Amino acid sequence: MSKLALVVEDDPPLRKMVRGYLELQKYDVAEASDGRKAMAALREQKFDLLVLDLMLPESSGYDVLEFIRAEGMTSTPVLMMSARSLPEDRAHAEELGARLYLIKPFTRAEFTRAVRAVTEGP
Numbered sequence: 001m002s003k004l005a006l007v008v009e010d011d012p013p014l015r016k017m018v019r020g021y022l023e024l025q026k027y028d029v030a031e032a033s034d035g036r037k038a039m040a041a042l043r044e045q046k047f048d049l050l051v052l053d054l055m056l057p058e059s060s061g062y063d064v065l066e067f068i069r070a071e072g073m074t075s076t077p078v079l080m081m082s083a084r085s086l087p088e089d090r091a092h093a094e095e096l097g098a099r100l101y102l103i104k105p106f107t108r109a110e111f112t113r114a115v116r117a118v119t120e121g122p
Contacts, residue, residue, distance in 0.1 A: 005049040006030045008038040008064065009081075010056050014104075018051055018081075021111050035059025039067045047076055049119055054082035054093065065096035077118040081106070 005027040009015040012033075019029045027049065032038040036058040042050075050068075054061040061080055068074060080098035082089060083105075090101040099118040102111065 002026065002028050003048040004028045004030065004045070005051060006032060006038065006041055006045075006047045007051045008032045008035070008056065008061070009051070009053045010034060011053075018111070021108055022049075022051070022115070024108075025112065025115060033057075035061065035064050038064050042068065042071070042073060042076075049115065050076050050078045051115075052078055052080050052098070054080055054084055054089065062092065062096060065093065065098060069097055079114055079118045 003026065005022050007015055007018050007022065007029055009018060010033050015031055019031065022029050030041060030045065032041050034057040039059065052061045052064055065078065068076065074097055078098045079100050079102060080093040081102045081104055085103045093101050100114050102114045
């Protein structure tokens with residue numbers, strides 16, 4: 001049975017890189033380039049993993065997390081990624097339901113460990 005991930009990232013090269021990393025982990029991957037498209041995709045499909053950028057056009061990653069909570073989709077593991085490294089950004093993302101906050105830039109190994117951490121648990 002294949003696993004389905006949604007990658008929400010507005011930077012096309014980074015979105016492609018993350019897609020490739022997930023495909024190496026045997027995920028089928030859907031993509032969204034902004035928060036509004038992410039919410040539409042989440043309404044239409046159940047995902048096994050959401051890889052979510054914090055700073056997005058249209059609606060932020062925080063907005064997407066709030067949407068997930070409001071819609072009762074909290075069983076979907078969320079890996080938040082951002083170039084913002086302030087502790088309060090991480091705390092706010094985790095407060096809204098992100099299971100892990102990965103700071104950009106990251107290596108393939110760091111990303112792979114983060115995906116395992118959010119999908120397999122401790």
